[in-house]
Structures are given as C-alpha cells and as structure tokens.
Amino acid sequence: MPHNIEDDDLEINDLPPFPADVATVPLLRISLSKLLMGDQTEVDRLWKASCELGFFYLDLTPHSGTSTNGTRTAVGAESNGALLSNVDELFKIGESVFELPVSEKVKYDFKSKGSYFGYKGYGDGIIDSKGTKDRNEFYNVSKDDILDLSDPLPAPELLERPRPIIKSYMQQCHTIVTLILHLLNERLGLPSNTLPSLHRLRAISGDQLRWVYAPPQPFDDRKTALGEHTDFGSVTVLFNRLGGLQVLPPNSDGWKYVKPLRNHAVVNLGDAMVKFSAGILRSNIHRVVNPPGDQGDLTRMSLVYFARPEDDVTLKALEGSEMIDEAKKSLGQEESQEISAKDWILKRALGRRTGGKFSESHGTEARRTES
C-alpha cells in the first residue's frame, strides 16, 4: 500500500494508537480555513454532512491557499493555532478539576437548584430507561457566567484563574458556530442572519463548556460510559484524544467509532437545528464507550462547547424559507410542538440525572434512527 504522509499527520501523538480493526464512521473532513475563504465546494460538503449525518470533522490545520490577487495566504492559521493551544491548556485544567476530592467536587453540583451547570458525579447520570448509571463525571461551565452576563456560580478555586482562557475558548468556538450557522442559513434559503441572530454571544443562553472525564473501566466489565443521545442544542464543537465516541449512522448495522484526528474538532448538530429546519438538518444519535484496544486502560477526557439557542427562542420551524415550508408539510404533531430553548434543555439535561424523569429527556432521536 502506498505510504500516505498526510495520514500520519492525523495521528494523535503520545498515546497508544486508535486500533485499525474497529469499525469507524467516515466523517467528512471539512476545512475551517476553506469555509472562511468562501470555498463553495467546501460549503457544499458542509451542507451534505449537515443533512445526511449531522456529524463532521472540522479541520483546524492551517490551509495554504491562493487568494484572488495571487498572493499565498494561510487563512485562519493564527486563529486555528490559538484555538488549538487553548484546547491543550483546557485539557490540563480539566484534569486538575477532576483530581479534586469528590467531597470538594460535589459542592458544585447544582442539580437540586434546577441547574445543569457545575459538577455531575460518576454514576449520577442515567443511560437508559432502566436507570443504569453512567460511568463518567462532567464539569459544565456556563458561557454567561464567564462573560459576566449572569451572576457567577460558585466554582472550585482552580477555575478562577483560568477564566480568561475559558472566555477566549468560548469566544473562539462561538465564532466557529456563527460561521456554520451563517452558511447553513444561506443554504436553507432563510432571510439573511436568521440563525446567527438566535445565537448572539452576549444574549442569555444555555451555552456551555463541558469536560467529560471517564477513568478506565475494569477490563472484564466494560459498559457504556455516556448513554445514547442526540445533543439538545444547535451546534456542538468537540475535542477528543482517545476513541470511545460512537455514532449510529442511519441505515447502518451498528455503532461505529469516531476516530479522533490531530488538529481536528468533531462538530455535530443538535435537536434545535432539526426543529428550526423542520427536519432538513440532522442531529444523530451518539454515545461514549470505554476507549478501544490499547487505549482502553487510559482515562478518557473530552472538551466540548455546546452552542444553544438563546433562552427565550421558541424551538419551531423557522419562517421565510420555501425549503423549510415544504419540509414542514411532512411533520407529525409531536414534532411541531413548540417549547422555549430554556425549557427544552432543562427538561432534557435534568431528565438524565438520577432521580430525573428519563422519559422526558428524549429529543428527536426516535425518528432519527429510522431514516
């Protein structure tokens, strides 16, 4: 087989390799730099991935292109580099948070106050209707808190100093999300700026950074760490180093791993985008299992940014697009139900905590497994 130098660049260094013999999903690799340059072929690929699977890789390696006046440019090189270095730093910060004693971490579990921000302990989420406990911890940081748009939530001392880096990461992810929203807005034929105007950085929303932390499971007792779900919000930007994330593609014979790639984020669309587009855009089911192969004995951590519609936005098919009007005709009663983004996210997030109402935590996944 010819040796492909480019493929080597995609491997994550310093970790046991992701095994070659497990089934993976061939997500499209979409270049952020090309999207920023307005490359229409790349925008076509974004549209295809958003409608067919709702999952894609976002390639953050700088792309050298030729600008219209003939000079070589590396669009996005600097900003991609800044984002990737924030991600590295935030992985370290996340680790230090989970290393705190449980007695300290539980002080930041705000479930009883009706909030999903802060800490969720190991086994304090449920993964199915039987009440099976999850096998990971979360720490959720609110965008509004970090941008000083809301009162600060109590937080561990070691999350105080990094507030500027968390803020910078949130702004970078929000900028990426806004670009994606802008491009999808155009393809959906919506009036200019409709989608971005429902996701303004400084408006009150459920946007959050999440660290997911899962220590290795005993080798003879490996179960799902994070139960199958679709994301509740609009666009999720995810950074992974170890495998474990799995997607159930439409019409497939089973779960497929998403192989983490160096300098790439995994981006997926959530249920809000399905509702806004009357089902044209897709939010696909996914889950997390113990990392595969030789990676299985390591602690897995991921860093996620969830962009959600502003709290008071009603989740319903948007007006002003012929394409969406047409798609709306085939929606069932339940799917046309209207609910605010805030209520939807609370219902779904807290329904997955122990003692919550799991039956109320469902999103658009029932229909999405079939098609």
Ligand SMILES: O=C(O)CCC(=O)C(=O)O
């Ligand atoms: O950890 C991962 O790779 C995915 C996490 C995830 O799907 C979530 O937190 O919604």
Ligand SMILES: [Fe+2]
């Ligand atoms: Fe998810």
